[in-house]
Amino acid sequence: MKLKSKQGQVLARVVASTVAGLAISGIATAQTQQVEVVHQWTSSSESYALQALKDGLQKKGMGWKDSAIAGDDGANQQQALQARLAAGNAPAAAQAQPQLLYAYAEQNELASLDSYAKAGNWDHLLTPELIPYLKYKGTWYGVPMDEHRENMFWINKKILQKYGDKVPTTWDEFNTLAEKMKKDGIIPVALGGEDWQEAEIFSDLVLGMGGPAFYKKAIINHDPATVQSPTMVKVFDELRKIISYTDPNRAGRDWNVATQMVIDGKAGMQIHADWAKGEFLRAGKKPGVDFVCAATPGSGHAFIWVLDSFAFFKQKNPAAQANQALLANTVMDPDVQQNFNLRKGSLPPRIDVAQDKFDDCAKTNFADRAAGNKAGEVIPSFIENAALERDIRAAYVDVVTQFVNTPSMTSADAVKKLVAAAKNT
Incomplete structure (x- = not known):
């Protein structure tokens, strides 16, 4: 509570002093009482989660100017935002994952958040794995909103009960269950047709079949010897099997539509990050009753994280700067983080947010994140x-996409292409 109070008091002083300056200079505040945020959250559960942040701002007397740009895993948002930056028309803030945060910082478009971070003690308040990815060259540029776990899968509970109610813990067990569903005319795996959804499954297989050290060498370090190992060939073999468990009509399907297939019992399982849970919850479904959540086979306690943060763009208007301070304060508010992540399916980046209201899926992820x-x-x-x-x-991603959409490509060929791709970048 002391951290919350200290942060709130300092940021409140920033807002108050700026607004006072506006009054002295005679600038009308009526034009500055809203903050524009560019983001990609447009599914039912995402919009519901975002409302928690909007409500938090409203309580502080701040309006929200919504600039939602959906599609292509955020690529449409990135393109539109880049055009605005080139035109000198930056919004107050935008949803940004780490590599995008770095890109905006390299363009000298972002405002430093060091004063906020120091006042709020962010270095000790946030879960440690995220902190380096919220900074660029030692300067804070991101305010974290959520932390998702990528290596998750979801099963329709009624369908699972037909096959003994046992959650697969190995990929062989997963295949056995999927084969039974397929034989009975059930679509075993719900999947969309976007490249990132396919690559996400690949990523989970790299972890589940090779382990964390293998993942780090093959992915993060893109080490050629590891990439062309027999384990990576097996990863592509399993990916081919999983694709065979999907339906032929998946082209162009959004991720949340695939989730809905599992909710409705039109498909048995989905391999997807935990933002899928937000769709289950929004549909009124309960974990353990209507659906089953689990880390993907072979994960153990390993936790592949996904971070959504807000980047703040440089603003010349003091009123706009005050609005940004208020937004940062609200994003970091423990109640806002709790309400947002309860709805989104994710975990709060703040380590002091109470866990008692979170469901068993989230509690498993809290425990695995700690371990x-x-x-x-x-x-x-x-x-x-x-x-x-x-x-x-x-x-x-391009290699994975080629493999998935080219049935004649062998796993060995895919590995060769992956090694070449890593060397040519």
């Missing part, structure tokens, strides 16, 4: 723009 941190097994996602620079990420 994984002790073992060095909390790992950044490469799909969601954290572990790899964007050109290397794109090269890896």
